[in-house]
Amino acid sequence: MFELSIAERHILGNPRMVLFTVISVALAVGVIVVLIGLTEGYRQDLIDNTVENSPHVTVSPKEGEDYIYLYRTLTAIATEHPEVVAASPRLVGGAAAKHRDNVKGITFIGVDPLQEDLLLRVQEEVVWGDFYDLQFRRYAAVVGSALADDLELKVGDKFRITRLDASLQLTAVGIIETGTGLDRTLIYLPLGTAQQLLGEGDVVTEVGIRLSEIYAAPAIAADLNGRTLYKAESWQEKSRDVLEMLDTQQYYSWAFYLLIFFISGLGIVNTMIMIVSRRTREIGILMAMGASRGSIIKIFILESVILGPPSALLGGGLAHVAAKLIGTIEVPAEFYMTDRMTVVLDLGTFLYVALFALVVNFIAGIYPAFKASRLDPVKAIATE
Amino acid sequence: MTNIIEIKKLRKVYGDGVEVVALDDVDLTIKEGEVLSIVGPSGSGKSTLLNMIGLLDTPSGGEIWLKGQNITRATPKERARLRNKELGFIFQFHHLLPEFNAVENVMMPLLIAGVDRDEARDRAIALLQEVGLADRLMNRPNQLSGGQNQRVAVARALAGHPSIVIGDEPTGNLDTKSSDMIYELLRKLNRQMNQTFILVTHDMTMAEKTDRILRIVDGRIVCEMRRDGDEFVTQEICRAE
Numbered sequence: 001m002f003e004l005s006i007a008e009r010h011i012l013g014n015p016r017m018v019l020f021t022v023i024s025v026a027l028a029v030g031v032i033v034v035l036i037g038l039t040e041g042y043r044q045d046l047i048d049n050t051v052e053n054s055p056h057v058t059v060s061p062k063e064g065e066d067y068i069y070l071y072r073t074l075t076a077i078a079t080e081h082p083e084v085v086a087a088s089p090r091l092v093g094g095a096a097a098k099h100r101d102n103v104k105g106i107t108f109i110g111v112d113p114l115q116e117d118l119l120l121r122v123q124e125e126v127v128w129g130d131f132y133d134l135q136f137r138r139y140a141a142v143v144g145s146a147l148a149d150d151l152e153l154k155v156g157d158k159f160r161i162t163r164l165d166a167s168l169q170l171t172a173v174g175i176i177e178t179g180t181g182l183d184r185t186l187i188y189l190p191l192g193t194a195q196q197l198l199g200e201g202d203v204v205t206e207v208g209i210r211l212s213e214i215y216a217a218p219a220i221a222a223d224l225n226g227r228t229l230y231k232a233e234s235w236q237e238k239s240r241d242v243l244e245m246l247d248t249q250q251y252y253s254w255a256f257y258l259l260i261f262f263i264s265g266l267g268i269v270n271t272m273i274m275i276v277s278r279r280t281r282e283i284g285i286l287m288a289m290g291a292s293r294g295s296i297i298k299i300f301i302l303e304s305v306i307l308g309p310p311s312a313l314l315g316g317g318l319a320h321v322a323a324k325l326i327g328t329i330e331v332p333a334e335f336y337m338t339d340r341m342t343v344v345l346d347l348g349t350f351l352y353v354a355l356f357a358l359v360v361n362f363i364a365g366i367y368p369a370f371k372a373s374r375l376d377p378v379k380a381i382a383t384e
Numbered sequence: 385m386t387n388i389i390e391i392k393k394l395r396k397v398y399g400d401g402v403e404v405v406a407l408d409d410v411d412l413t414i415k416e417g418e419v420l421s422i423v424g425p426s427g428s429g430k431s432t433l434l435n436m437i438g439l440l441d442t443p444s445g446g447e448i449w450l451k452g453q454n455i456t457r458a459t460p461k462e463r464a465r466l467r468n469k470e471l472g473f474i475f476q477f478h479h480l481l482p483e484f485n486a487v488e489n490v491m492m493p494l495l496i497a498g499v500d501r502d503e504a505r506d507r508a509i510a511l512l513q514e515v516g517l518a519d520r521l522m523n524r525p526n527q528l529s530g531g532q533n534q535r536v537a538v539a540r541a542l543a544g545h546p547s548i549v550i551g552d553e554p555t556g557n558l559d560t561k562s563s564d565m566i567y568e569l570l571r572k573l574n575r576q577m578n579q580t581f582i583l584v585t586h587d588m589t590m591a592e593k594t595d596r597i598l599r600i601v602d603g604r605i606v607c608e609m610r611r612d613g614d615e616f617v618t619q620e621i622c623r624a625e
Binding site: 290294 | 435438440441461464465466467468469471473475479481482483484488492493496497540544
């Protein structure tokens, strides 16, 4: 195929111009792959975060009630499902904590430490002390790390927690660091202690359920809703808004990606027009030798398309480096879910973007190639 | 000898507002194997006539017949095919493709015709040997002299076994020695392969070596001289001029 060898020589004959074109497309590919990777990373972080740090199914009180009274029956029903790893009754409420002169508003969660650790792997996040002390000491508390700082509280210190008329003196037995905003407000208590503070008897506000198979959550929630009057909600339902927002955002992102490709496509068109105008006489000569219009079109589209794969590869390399760099940047955990942004570089995504880059190169080659094929050979040959 | 080209009442009018008649009802018959030269002042229409015969340009009126086939209204695709198969071009400047060496340049018309690469290479090498460039096969145009490049261009024009070779001032850019060499080469190839040569030239010394000289002025053939042995027989009309 003589068209290919001519295209190849043209490209090698204009190394600088070609290099800049390749770089422009590579940048487009790189930026798009990284942006997609960031969005995907955010989605995965969000899911991981949701799945790791909150119950897969949350059961709330019946309509019009504030508490779950028969929570033991409820957990028994829940654990009939083989996927249920833990069913942790939780009593969540607000109170004030005081240590020395420091007073802070807090959220307490009364739990059965065994079930709660199965539910959220709390022990792994305890940086000081032991979560299981809650099992053996009635007036013990595990305190969020930032809250402990605010209260100037250390493990072993006694502090006071107050809700309405009730007030208890507790001993800090552990410090927990989840890496989220909860660290500033959270205090874990034994369930009995929390119930004592609340004064409503043997009740909980929710039952958190962990599953071995996270995608079974909607089915199990539906089953519980069918069999009890409590309100069970899967993690997917709970984070539906944010997942939907991400989906919506994808549409805008695609418009943005198209624009990036459009701009880099214009760069290719420009280069190709330059090449065609530099090669006008040569095109005339090829026509005189009998090259058909189709062959001329082929030559210049090939030239444009040949630039695609190196651009895509270079873009992939750039994306890889950028992803590594982004991974090293620390972001405040309060703004994000973790202290690092994750860029998910998926080969499929890359191939998809690379293919798209090829299509852009192809489309960008059409107009210059068409113009070249319509040159008048007599005028083209006479060109200086 | 059979007629390879017949031109009947050929007209070419260029017009953007003011019309310029480049060719004015030209009639011309060219026989197979003939070596013909076209002379005339600049802008007389000789290159236009050559471009018509070379199927690079389309006439405004009249007809062109090539090997008994009316090609006046041939499609662009058909014209491209005929240029490739029946015609070879030699230009004033060699117009070789700068990124390709001598062999590759000569191979090009063959590759366009779809000839197998190895076969094209063999043919190109044989032709370059024929034009005396056996030791310059791998040189690119910028590594060759003007005369050498023009010889590569001749080899390229002949590569596809065309029945007609068209030269637009083929020696116009060369010194006398190289000019003579190119002309002798063309003449030798004409004798060997019986190809028809149509040459536009300013160089009367070269024109006088051809079989027939046409003089064009203002788009009309005003004089035709035909060789008869060593002499040229001139039409009456020429004397009147």
